[in-house]
Amino acid sequence: MRTIYPFFLAFLLSACNSAGTNTSREDSVAFTSDNIPLERNNINPQPVKMYAETIRSFETTDEFKVGLYETQQTFRYLIKISYKQMEVEDTLRVPNFGILPAVDIVKGDSIHPSCIVGFLDKEKKFRESKLIAFANNKLKVKVLKHYAVYQSE
Numbered sequence: 001m002r003t004i005y006p007f008f009l010a011f012l013l014s015a016c017n018s019a020g021t022n023t024s025r026e027d028s029v030a031f032t033s034d035n036i037p038l039e040r041n042n043i044n045p046q047p048v049k050m051y052a053e054t055i056r057s058f059e060t061t062d063e064f065k066v067g068l069y070e071t072q073q074t075f076r077y078l079i080k081i082s083y084k085q086m087e088v089e090d091t092l093r094v095p096n097f098g099i100l101p102a103v104d105i106v107k108g109d110s111i112h113p114s115c116i117v118g119f120l121d122k123e124k125k126f127r128e129s130k131l132i133a134f135a136n137n138k139l140k141v142k143v144l145k146h147y148a149v150y151q152s153e
Contacts, residue, residue: 036099040074043070043072055113065080065081066079068092068103076092077092078090081141088139095119104120106118115133117130118130
């Protein structure tokens, strides 16, 4: 019985460390990123994208606003959120696909007011990154997905 354990253990270790398996995922993308500078020369003070939603209640009318602003770093954007006299800031990191970053804001589905902040990948497909919502008298910023770019060898 003792001779079976070392063979069984060797079999398990070799099966777990197999190099021939394909571990590709649907969201995995590989690009080179050599041609885009990491810092901007000119920063636009105006929002790159803006989302606004008017919320009317019996007592008041409030404006839910989310704006994306350029920063010194090319692949980082400042998110400015304002609603009901609250001013909040957060950041959005965009992966370097080897193209200039393109960000976007779309309307949220389930919670009102809400929006989803994200970016467009190399195929111009919207990739959601953060959900910004006001629910239960709290302003919430929730990370929906994390993204990274790797270089294949």
